[in-house]
Amino acid sequence: MQADFKELNDRIAEIDDLNRIQSLLYWDLQTYMPPNGSEARSSQISVLSRLVHERVTSEQIGKKLEDLRPLVSQMDSNSSEARAFVKIDSAYSKLTRIPVEWVSEFSRLTTRAHKFWAQAKAENNFELFRPYLENILEMRRAYSGFFTPYEHIYDPLLDDYEPGMKTSDIKEVFGFLRVRQVELVQAISKCPQVDDSFLYQDFDEKAQWDFGLEVIRKLGFDANNGRQDKSPHPFTTRVGAGDVRITTRFDPGFLNSALFATLHECGHALHSLGLAPEFVQTIFGARIGPGSGGASMALNESQSRLIENLVGRSYQFWQYYYPRLKDYFPAQFQEVSLEDFYKGINQVKPSLIRVEADEGTYNLHIMLRMELEIKLLEGTLAVKDLPAAWSEGMHDYLGLVPPNDSQGVLQDVHWSAGSFGYFPTYALGNLVSAQIWEKILQDLPDINDQIRQASFEELLGWLREKIHRHGTKYTAQELLISLTGSSIDPNPYIDYLTKKYKQIYRF
DSSP: OHHHHHHHHHHHHHHHHHHHHHHHHHHHHHHTOOGGGHHHHHHHHHHHHHHHHHHHTOHHHHHHHHHHHHHHTTSOTTSHHHHHHHHHHHHHHHHTTSOHHHHHHHHHHHHHHHHHHHHHHHHTOHHHHHHHHHHHHHHHHHHHHTTOSOSSTTHHHHHHHSTTOOHHHHHHHHHHHHHHHHHHHHHHHTSOOOOOGGGSSOOOHHHHHHHHHHHHHHHTOOTTTEEEEEOSSOOEEEEETTEEEEEEOOOTTOSHHHHHHHHHHHHHHHHHHTSOGGGTTSTTTOOOSTTOOSSOHHHHHHHHHIIIIIITTSHHHHHHHHHHHHHHOHHHHTTOOHHHHHHHHTOOOOOSOGGGOOTTTHHHHHHHHHHHHHHHHHTSSOGGGHHHHHHHHHHHHHSOOOSSSTTTTTSOSGGGGTOTTOTHHHHHHHHHHHHHHHHHHHHOTTHHHHHHTTOOHHHHHHHHHHTGGGTTSSOHHHHHHHHHSSSSOSHHHHHHHHHHHHHHHOO
16 A cells, blocks of 8 residues: 555656646746746647646546545545545546646647736736737636536635635625724724825835845745746745745835835745755655645635734834834934834825735725626626726725726736635635734744744744644644634634724824
């Protein structure tokens, strides 16, 4: 039996290698590839996608699974071997329903689409991107069709990122969350408002870069295991063990853009780098199917939001780092107190750009995107009408209307990659981060004092032991329940926001 498991795992390791090669090509696509390389890159990624799909759905893997099935049925269901079998078997069952021709064409289409999304955003010209988005949407509808019957057309797409959750589940959570967050934002709007004008000054890009690297290296991002580069939209990719890459972007007139993007992506990187060595190139650490991102994207996102917000926007964090920031930008912050700076970076104010949104309004951006995705998939909204629907939705959710499509419907990269079903996990990640933080406060009662000293070793050790090391061995719900005693619950997040903003806005 051990030989059979080894053979199966060797096949998974090869598939993971091929997928990581794709990751490297995607990283280059968004960082250093010349614009005219798009056509060749789309062909390369299409070929790799086809090879991966053919291997992961091969008859050899299917036969090996059938040979092992009666043996696994007699094993402890919680053993690593049994859990690995279940995960491979589940992935095989799912992926064999997807035609290899669809996989090849979809990867080719989305690789091309990225170039035209970037150009459309730069030129504020939605029509450049529209035909690609229409084709992507058509292929995503076809993808859901591979998994009929379903409760809702959005379900198969959501399942790629948040296994086991249904559209109805997300709507229920969001329905509760929207009411509570709108109430909170309305209460804040009646208070004397926080000044954040000092964040809108001239900030040298190299100084921003150097400060960001100083912070994330202290948090545990080792330059020997990763690197940071620039891209139009920040992201993290794991190329392999000891090679996790993050990107950020800079706004020379606004400090928050690069600062919090760097912290956010650092959280993702720390999660990836924390995988137990024995799980590298096994099903618990491999990427073999669509949407693979750890146990779930909500759990994955919780790690980035925890570092970005629970740590990086906390008062105690800036008790240490504000003097360092002033060393980098003495003229900009000479007259700004720590208290005013802390309030400024936590100002609650509806804004156009999701990745720069405050914690109080961020989830409203996500709700809008999910609403639009569902309408597009259901066919009640045409792609040509998407910019207008976006503007209307922004007005309804946040009271704002984008002045152009670059700051509206074109701001996110996700639809060019065909990532329908991904956005809800951002909001779910916020909820999970607050649940996990409650547990951290119980287990590490002096964690705030440690953060005041920029001592993050114990925090990182806790995260690695409790979450990072396991990869996908456990489901996100299993991990969350074992840690907190509850599945995804919006109440800790609302409690966290309410306590924080009552202190800042004094209501």
